[in-house]
Amino acid sequence: MATMTLIEAVTDAMRTEMRNDDRVVVFGEDVGKKGGVFLATQGLQEEFGEQRCFDTPLSECGIIGTAVGMAVYGIRPIAEIQFLDFIYPAFDQIVSEAAKMRYRSGGEYTCPLVIRSPYGGGIRGGHYHSQSSEAYFCHTPGLKVVIPSTPADAKGLLISSIRDEDPVMFLEPKRIYRSVKGEVPEGEHVVPLGKGRVVREGSDVTVVAYGSMVSICEQAAEKAAEQGRSVEIIDPRSLVPLDEDLILESVRKTGRCVVVFEAPRTCSFGSEIAAIVAEKAIEHLEGPVVRVGGFDTPFPYSLEHLYMPDVRRVLKGIEKTFQW
Amino acid sequence: MATMTLIEAVTDAMRTEMRNDDRVVVFGEDVGKKGGVFLATQGLQEEFGEQRCFDTPLSECGIIGTAVGMAVYGIRPIAEIQFLDFIYPAFDQIVSEAAKMRYRSGGEYTCPLVIRSPYGGGIRGGHYHSQSSEAYFCHTPGLKVVIPSTPADAKGLLISSIRDEDPVMFLEPKRIYRSVKGEVPEGEHVVPLGKGRVVREGSDVTVVAYGSMVSICEQAAEKAAEQGRSVEIIDPRSLVPLDEDLILESVRKTGRCVVVFEAPRTCSFGSEIAAIVAEKAIEHLEGPVVRVGGFDTPFPYSLEHLYMPDVRRVLKGIEKTFQW
Amino acid sequence: MTTTQPPLSILQKDGKTAKDKDPNLPADQLKRLYETMVAARILDERGLALQRQGRIGFYLQALGQEASHVGSASTLQDSDWFFPAYRQPGIPILRGVPFDDIVNEWYGNDGDTSKGRQMPVHYSFRQANFVSVSSPIGTQISQAAGAGMAARIRGDDTVFMSYFGDGGTSSNDFHAGLNFAAVFKAPVVFVCENNQWAISVPATNQTKSESMAIKAQAYGMPGIRVDGNDVLAVHRVCKEAVERARKGEGPTLVETVTYRIASHSSSDDAARYRDADEFEAWKQRDPIQRFQRYLQRKKLWNEAYEAEIQERYKQAINDAIKRAEARPRPPLDSLFEDVYLNLTPQLRAQREELLSLEGPESAELGEFPL
Amino acid sequence: MTTTQPPLSILQKDGKTAKDKDPNLPADQLKRLYETMVAARILDERGLALQRQGRIGFYLQALGQEASHVGSASTLQDSDWFFPAYRQPGIPILRGVPFDDIVNEWYGNDGDTSKGRQMPVHYSFRQANFVSVSSPIGTQISQAAGAGMAARIRGDDTVFMSYFGDGGTSSNDFHAGLNFAAVFKAPVVFVCENNQWAISVPATNQTKSESMAIKAQAYGMPGIRVDGNDVLAVHRVCKEAVERARKGEGPTLVETVTYRIASHSSSDDAARYRDADEFEAWKQRDPIQRFQRYLQRKKLWNEAYEAEIQERYKQAINDAIKRAEARPRPPLDSLFEDVYLNLTPQLRAQREELLSLEGPESAELGEFPL
Ligand SMILES: Cc1ncc(C[n+]2csc(CCOP(=O)(O)OP(=O)(O)O)c2C)c(N)n1
Numbered sequence A, B: 001m002a003t004m005t006l007i008e009a010v011t012d013a014m015r016t017e018m019r020n021d022d023r024v025v026v027f028g029e030d031v032g033k034k035g036g037v038f039l040a041t042q043g044l045q046e047e048f049g050e051q052r053c054f055d056t057p058l059s060e061c062g063i064i065g066t067a068v069g070m071a072v073y074g075i076r077p078i079a080e081i082q083f084l085d086f087i088y089p090a091f092d093q094i095v096s097e098a099a100k101m102r103y104r105s106g107g108e109y110t111c112p113l114v115i116r117s118p119y120g121g122g123i124r125g126g127h128y129h130s131q132s133s134e135a136y137f138c139h140t141p142g143l144k145v146v147i148p149s150t151p152a153d154a155k156g157l158l159i160s161s162i163r164d165e166d167p168v169m170f171l172e173p174k175r176i177y178r179s180v181k182g183e184v185p186e187g188e189h190v191v192p193l194g195k196g197r198v199v200r201e202g203s204d205v206t207v208v209a210y211g212s213m214v215s216i217c218e219q220a221a222e223k224a225a226e227q228g229r230s231v232e233i234i235d236p237r238s239l240v241p242l243d244e245d246l247i248l249e250s251v252r253k254t255g256r257c258v259v260v261f262e263a264p265r266t267c268s269f270g271s272e273i274a275a276i277v278a279e280k281a282i283e284h285l286e287g288p289v290v291r292v293g294g295f296d297t298p299f300p301y302s303l304e305h306l307y308m309p310d311v312r313r314v315l316k317g318i319e320k321t322f323q324w
Numbered sequence C, D: 001m002t003t004t005q006p007p008l009s010i011l012q013k014d015g016k017t018a019k020d021k022d023p024n025l026p027a028d029q030l031k032r033l034y035e036t037m038v039a040a041r042i043l044d045e046r047g048l049a050l051q052r053q054g055r056i057g058f059y060l061q062a063l064g065q066e067a068s069h070v071g072s073a074s075t076l077q078d079s080d081w082f083f084p085a086y087r088q089p090g091i092p093i094l095r096g097v098p099f100d101d102i103v104n105e106w107y108g109n110d111g112d113t114s115k116g117r118q119m120p121v122h123y124s125f126r127q128a129n130f131v132s133v134s135s136p137i138g139t140q141i142s143q144a145a146g147a148g149m150a151a152r153i154r155g156d157d158t159v160f161m162s163y164f165g166d167g168g169t170s171s172n173d174f175h176a177g178l179n180f181a182a183v184f185k186a187p188v189v190f191v192c193e194n195n196q197w198a199i200s201v202p203a204t205n206q207t208k209s210e211s212m213a214i215k216a217q218a219y220g221m222p223g224i225r226v227d228g229n230d231v232l233a234v235h236r237v238c239k240e241a242v243e244r245a246r247k248g249e250g251p252t253l254v255e256t257v258t259y260r261i262a263s264h265s266s267s268d269d270a271a272r273y274r275d276a277d278e279f280e281a282w283k284q285r286d287p288i289q290r291f292q293r294y295l296q297r298k299k300l301w302n303e304a305y306e307a308e309i310q311e312r313y314k315q316a317i318n319d320a321i322k323r324a325e326a327r328p329r330p331p332l333d334s335l336f337e338d339v340y341l342n343l344t345p346q347l348r349a350q351r352e353e354l355l356s357l358e359g360p361e362s363a364e365l366g367e368f369p370l
């Protein structure tokens, strides 16, 4: 096993699958010679040539529209969207086409593609380089939505996403692209979609978190432990399909639930977790289900550090579940 | 007062405000001579001329992009999107531009516009003429989201939306465009955004519903009454800003909550209501919070009547809240 | 490039051909073109009639545009692909799709290849390489570009044909699709069927460009205008474009200048917004009649032949309708299939929820207004 | 229309003008153009330096493109509006926006007109009719069209100028914006600053069209190519376009052919993907030097003058920087302002939640990589 950063694991996954399956192609803005603005595709054009790793014109609509056509025809596109904030020109192709191709054609045509995009705050990117819009995609039947929080998961989940027969939104927490390092198995390494991970076991309260929020919650859990609170952390890893059972089991055990995420609160994935718990585990609850998220404002620049959930806010959220 | 259908009330609101304020203009695909595919803009071009009510090329991106420019410059655009299902080519202009203009410019530039669009199922429109995507907009800070369920509300809320200083998504439940009739005040009639309506008082369970689901819930409430269940129905009318207090008060009183909506379930507005209740009224709950919504599938054609919540499903949802 | 010149014509009104322009196609090919156009028109007549009788929910005709799509589609090989819009009923007929498959889609019954998921005329015919039609205007354009890119990457010599209307040229995907196709030399023929109207908006208010074909210059590809009511002219222009594509010389934009004789759809009434004179003038240029006169001169058409094919197609379509009406809706649990390859736990639970309901299903719902 | 011909030039390398082409602008106007270009360059140098020193988070230069935006912008009246991109620092200077306002935006401090909401160089200057810059490429294009439509509806004679790059021509909004502007005869000048690169993608891979200007034909509007490093040529072409717009004759697409001398931004290193020869060749065509030689011939420039303006702007900018650095961040509760005109109950509650937190704020966060 090699020690890698999260972004290196992303590159490794693409390289592995491109070697494995010559139907796999990678494209997007600046992914070729430059290797992507975050360098996630570095080395791929060199190894696989301009036919399999190439730059596109500046059109997300074109990137995803052509990716859908490729997938329908039978190759396996991995489309990079430079920042998730810039995906909206392609929104129609994603929600009206990729997500619905299998359903609307009665299964005659399918759309196995991966849309990779860095998302989230914490890099001083301000308004338009920081957003977390996973909820839009979770609300769209036909899409799978995957978010890794460790290098090993990044590789294993991305490989599963590339092999999946349906369109996958693979969202990469850019804040921890390089700050998180870990052991990553070489070559073939698969983490199935739809299986969550218990990040830390605990008995008093369940914290559900994903992406860059996982390590924040781990820090908070350490602090909470000092105060005598035993925190269980669950990283769902794929938001759709969701490992509901893992979450519900944990909440039934702890009786308390906090969800931590970066996005605005209203109709967020945090709301979804709260709704699931309120519908299916309410009789086990010993306190309110608390959402610790971004605020219902656009993403700021100067006050980013206040916008994003931090240890302080996670701890406060945890405390709230003890005050009935 | 005149008796009107919901769509007549929509027309009446636009006519009233166009007479009131010559900055108000209406445009979109086929809204001019044809008067809109649902005839919501019928008569407006005749009365106000081609400068103030006009057809556009077939580009939602252009419709909303130009509407944003108009609003920034200082007139009051009402943009019609023919079906909400076709709004996605304009999604970038809505979520990245209209919603964020005030915030990102520190209040220097604002974007007071109304996007009107028929939404929802029940007209045998199938896959692409039936969707309810209010959650995407509710999840986008900077937008207001308004959905009427009666002709009087349609008029009063639309007038408020036109006068609002911020962008408003005004979503019209097309299924009840003509099936719901009611008294509508002539001329000036304002229903404020952010104030819900108690549709029916009751003591055992709170049902939150909006748009075409309100009358379904009223029918269900009648049936439930026969079984001895007293149902309170609340129509929030504006989803953002939300009259949380009205809902929470009701739930605190009844101890039970069902949300009824047409959209897919995951990350829906139904999830949001459930999350609010689970966070703020959990100590009053005597049963699970139940979502009765569409399914997490694309919208079907032949099986539409099964996809959409009906009286049967609302009743079953109500029953669930009594089974702890 | 003949982008702004008058569109290329071959067939004259009287059935003669412009000097030296007769392509002299083989007789069986000419008859195949003719019969397909006739069949498409009969299909359209029956479709609208069924809608008017309340037997299907919606219909949308290609009346007057038969030459445009049959002429172009007939230049492809069976292994080539279509990314169609909703106004090319002749293509499945040309490709031999059984009328049962077509009609079952109108009814959204359990024989529908797309399992009752979409409104009438939103076909999907995998066997015919006829990709699932979607309602959002233009989305198929960039998809065709992508499929073309994929074929190039794989080294296949497949050619792709994508259809859209004058209104479709305003879409995001027109811009992105043509640009990507040109940049990546995708083997695609983009057929813009300019029928002068996008519902109630005339093409002259859709764009101020001199033609639709001239828009090709924005992407550095050839753009060609052709008389869309002239099946031989359409065939010739598209044949050349297909050859170019197959040789690796990249995409072409073809504008077929035609007219939407029908209202936009069964929900529309064009008389509300359209000039009767314009309409009457175009009716004189009927593509089937024009081609018929040509065939008659060639001794390939007579009244007996006409009666025979009319009868043959009417019978076949009516039989298909009869069978379609007898079929039930798709089964209830098909609602949850094909969202993904496999049911997720959530969908499985939702299916159980639906299956466990008791009491009568709600009655049929409303009417489609567009 | 000079869409594919070589771009119009006036200034020669030696400062002479092509025969009969000297517009003979008044001396004060020439000096204003020159000083604005010089000031823009100094501003850019300081901006990048501050970023390199870690004093601001990000910067993005217009190096080499000063003639393009200053030449064009100077043809507008004060009442006219800009829908800018992020590479036109000369425009606020031309419009007299105080350097404090500009520099405060870099720092996102409590003096920032946009309240620290956006990254550096995403300005909003209401007083200058300089509409808030956003990051998503191209969105300002259709907005400018809409503002133009609004002005026409109101009967105002405002003209609008919208800026975007070669990459921006691929955006959805380019297509929609130019089409709407042409259909509704909006008084807009669309300035495509073709600096040959969109980050690492060369314009030759952005589109296969013969030029950017030729894309105007897709919308039926004039498209003009001009030497973007020639302030007099840009000025002349845009002046004509502005006049046309003001007379109600509709929009124009102007392509200024120029070069991005700098890397894309402070996060980019162009040496990774760009040919040194090309870069060196373009450096020789520096727009400020070319214009300087012209002024020198006209006796409007000498070294003392240069020293004076250099000193003047450096001083002014440095003073502004000093003041900006002394200012605090915007207040904490500004986070919740300007989402809507008024706080919603939800936002009020969220503000309380934030204000009630105890303990230290989290430390500064990461670095911006692009
Ligand atoms: C994105 C989108 N916007 C609006 C519509 C509604 N609509 C359906 S057909 C149509 C007109 C299409 O005109 P055109 O492209 O010329 O094709 P034609 O119907 O003439 O064949 C419109 C506006 C749609 N289907 N998709």
Ligand SMILES: Cc1ncc(C[n+]2csc(CCOP(=O)(O)OP(=O)(O)O)c2C)c(N)n1
Residues within 6 Å of the ligand: A029, A058, A060, A082, A086, A089, D087, D135, D136, D137, D164, D165, D166, D167, D168, D169, D195, D197, D198, D199, D260, D264
């Ligand atoms: C919609 C969108 N996609 C991607 C980006 C990332 N991005 C920022 S600038 C840029 C290149 C822009 O090139 P061009 O339009 O030529 O302008 P230039 O930077 O050369 O002035 C890209 C891809 C973005 N800001 N917006």
Ligand SMILES: [Mg+2]
Residues within 6 Å of the ligand: C165, C166, C167, C193, C194, C195, C196, C197, C198, C199, C260
């Ligand atoms: Mg048309």
Ligand SMILES: [Mg+2]
Residues within 6 Å of the ligand: D165, D166, D167, D193, D194, D195, D196, D197, D198, D199, D260
């Ligand atoms: Mg550029």
